[in-house]
Amino acid sequence: MAFALELGGVNKFFGGVHAVNDMSFILQEGELAGLIGPNGAGKTTIFNLVTGVYDVSSGHITLFGEDITNHKTYEVVRKGIARTFQNLRLFASATVLENVMTACQQHHRYSFLEACTHLGRWRSVEREIRDRSMTLLERVGLADRADQTATTLPYGHQRRLEIARALALEPRLLLLDEPAAGMNPEEVQDLNRLIQKIHADFGLTILVIEHHMELVMEICPHIVCMNFGALIAEGDPEHIQGHPEVLKAYLGEEVEE
Amino acid sequence: MSAYTEGIITLLMINAIAAMGVCLLTGFTGVFTLGHAAYMALGGYATAILTVKYHLHWLPAVVAGGILAIVVAYVIGIPTLKLMGDYYAIASIGLGEAIRLILENWQSVTRGARGYPGIPTFTTMPVAVGFFLVLAFLLFCLLHGSYGRMFKACRDDHIAAALLGYDTARVRVLSLVLSAFYCGVSGGLLAGFLSFIQPVMFDMLKSTELTAVVVFGGLGSLSGCLLGTTIITLVTELFRPISQYRMLIYGAVLVIIMVLRPEGIMGQYEFGPKLFRKLFGRKAPAQERR
Numbered sequence: 266m267a268f269a270l271e272l273g274g275v276n277k278f279f280g281g282v283h284a285v286n287d288m289s290f291i292l293q294e295g296e297l298a299g300l301i302g303p304n305g306a307g308k309t310t311i312f313n314l315v316t317g318v319y320d321v322s323s324g325h326i327t328l329f330g331e332d333i334t335n336h337k338t339y340e341v342v343r344k345g346i347a348r349t350f351q352n353l354r355l356f357a358s359a360t361v362l363e364n365v366m367t368a369c370q371q372h373h374r375y376s377f378l379e380a381c382t383h384l385g386r387w388r389s390v391e392r393e394i395r396d397r398s399m400t401l402l403e404r405v406g407l408a409d410r411a412d413q414t415a416t417t418l419p420y421g422h423q424r425r426l427e428i429a430r431a432l433a434l435e436p437r438l439l440l441l442d443e444p445a446a447g448m449n450p451e452e453v454q455d456l457n458r459l460i461q462k463i464h465a466d467f468g469l470t471i472l473v474i475e476h477h478m479e480l481v482m483e484i485c486p487h488i489v490c491m492n493f494g495a496l497i498a499e500g501d502p503e504h505i506q507g508h509p510e511v512l513k514a515y516l517g518e519e520v521e522e
Numbered sequence: 523m524s525a526y527t528e529g530i531i532t533l534l535m536i537n538a539i540a541a542m543g544v545c546l547l548t549g550f551t552g553v554f555t556l557g558h559a560a561y562m563a564l565g566g567y568a569t570a571i572l573t574v575k576y577h578l579h580w581l582p583a584v585v586a587g588g589i590l591a592i593v594v595a596y597v598i599g600i601p602t603l604k605l606m607g608d609y610y611a612i613a614s615i616g617l618g619e620a621i622r623l624i625l626e627n628w629q630s631v632t633r634g635a636r637g638y639p640g641i642p643t644f645t646t647m648p649v650a651v652g653f654f655l656v657l658a659f660l661l662f663c664l665l666h667g668s669y670g671r672m673f674k675a676c677r678d679d680h681i682a683a684a685l686l687g688y689d690t691a692r693v694r695v696l697s698l699v700l701s702a703f704y705c706g707v708s709g710g711l712l713a714g715f716l717s718f719i720q721p722v723m724f725d726m727l728k729s730t731e732l733t734a735v736v737v738f739g740g741l742g743s744l745s746g747c748l749l750g751t752t753i754i755t756l757v758t759e760l761f762r763p764i765s766q767y768r769m770l771i772y773g774a775v776l777v778i779i780m781v782l783r784p785e786g787i788m789g790q791y792e793f794g795p796k797l798f799r800k801l802f803g804r805k806a807p808a809q810e811r812r
Binding site for chain 1: 660663664666667668669671672674675677678679681682683684685686687688689690742790
């Protein structure tokens with residue numbers, strides 16, 4: 266079986282800053298994994314490298330056995346990656362439903378001629394896109410908000426909408442960038458259940474960046490921890506919790522007297 | 523209907539076709555242009571030369587004008603639209619001036635700055651209205667569906683659009699090419715309406731007018747751009763008797779609208795139920811659950 270995602274010796278420099286330092290890790294197909302680390306550790310940079318927003322300085326990235334190193338963003342996405350953003354990136358002028366439809370239509374197409382005239386398959390395909398998008402909105406609990414402008418939603422709902430939009434791409438690997446940022450404990454619990462349900466129902470490989478330790482420890486059997494751009498620990502939650510390097514990164518070092 | 527009224531309506535239709543093209547590119551795809559009169563010029567001269575010199579029927583000549591505009595737009599668009607930001611706007615100024623100067627100086631083909639006379643006057647009011655209705659219908663349909671959502675996604679957030687699997691550079695080129703076609707056809711019809719065209723008709727002023735009309739009507743609203751065209755065309759026509767003050771009034775109307783309604787007359791709304799709900803201050807009813 267091929268790995269879902271494999272990073273091999275990935276480096277990234279921004280000028281003189283060594284943002285990602287020789288990162289290597291592997292995600293098995295169907296895993297629900299967490300990527301943790303203090304602020305500025307380079308977690309989001311990893312996502313940007315994987316999705317082709319940035320080019321790597323050296324190293325290689327493979328997705329389901331296929332090399333995607335320095336491929337363009339849209340090519341990587343078409344190979345089966347979808348992601349959400351730490352700073353939300355919804356289409357501001359579109360409604361909640363239209364946001365999801367914009368992603369969903371990638372898998373339900375009609376020709377340019379049909380688009381210009383609304384003849385042929387137009388009506389049936391548009392209905393398919395709409396129905397499928399509504400189903401996804403129901404999954405994340407936003408069906409009753411479908412006609413609202415996306416950016417007028419409360420923050421937590423906007424995060425759920427981003428997840429629905431990413432799922433509409435029917436990805437094989439889903440990258441969630443701090444899905445619980447700015448949520449209260451109750452909302453975090455809801456989100457927890459949502460992520461686990463999505464993972465089970467869609468049979469996806471999921472990688473979550475998260476600051477809420479409880480969330481990661483609770484739902485991710487496999488955790489990758491990084492600091493200053495480098496991997497410092499990898500393993501199951503117990504292993505990570507007891508790992509001296511992780512404690513050092515999060516709590517600081519004891520000063521020898 | 524008097525010949526004068528017919529003339530105004532014909533001109534209005536011609537302007538509206540060009541404005542729809544710019545509306546697609548600037549309003550829906552978010553690419554600013556300051557040189558779309560160049561595509562009108564290409565369409566106009568192609569139609570003129572094909573009908574006068576090669577005695578081609580006007581209908582294929584107008585379409586050929588549109589296709590020539592597509593080809594030039596594609597060549598210009600490929601290198602400039604790969605870059606995000608206002609590179610195309612800058613390039614379009616250069617393109618606009620370059621095309622105008624070529625037309626002025628390529629005497630043997632375009633007859634230079636004196637203009638191209640003797641074009642058959644095929645653009646009667648029914649022809650112009652017919653072209654307008656067909657092109658408006660096609661664009662309206664295109665914008666309501668996958669393509670419309672795709673263009674708007676690239677306008678709203680190009681990184682998010684790329685992460686939904688859209689090749690945003692290609693989307694922008696597609697939008698440019700289609701908008702160039704509309705302007706090319708509009709130029710061809712203008713040639714057949716005036717029976718005489720000269721390069722100075724397609725200068726920077728005409729280009730800015732096209733973009734101004736779209737901003738004025740509301741970026742991202744097809745009906746807004748048509749309303750904007752109507753107002754601007756009527757203002758320039760109605761005040762013809764006091765012609766020396768025309769540009770003053772034109773400027774004043776633009777300033778007043780931009781101060782009172784910076785998002786344009788229609789904002790992002792189209793004529794339809796959504797607009798009326800907005801006007802009467804009621805919240806859009808939540809969609810029925812399935």
